[in-house]
Amino acid sequence: MNLNEKVIAITGGARGLGxxxxxxxxxxxxxxxxxxxxxxxxxxxVARLAEQGIAASGFVV
Known part of the structure; x- marks a missing residue:
């Protein structure tokens, strides 16, 4: 699966399974x-992911 440059939104993404x-x-x-x-x-x-070289942005909902 090629996910390069794809944007994926993940609900509950700050903890647990997300x-x-x-x-x-x-x-x-x-x-x-x-x-x-x-x-x-x-x-x-977001900081933990950045340490691993992963681009992420956080949004409060």
Missing amino acids: FAMARHLGARGARLALLDTRQEALDAA
Whole structure:
């Protein structure tokens, strides 16, 4: 599956299964839009992904 430069939105993406999916898909080249209810959790998740070279942005919903 080629995910290079594809943007994938993940609800609950800052923690648990959502974050696990984000790491998995991001490692395969996807750019991520993480959607969650807590800004602090999103900021931490985006930072952790960036450390792994994965492009992600967080959005509070």
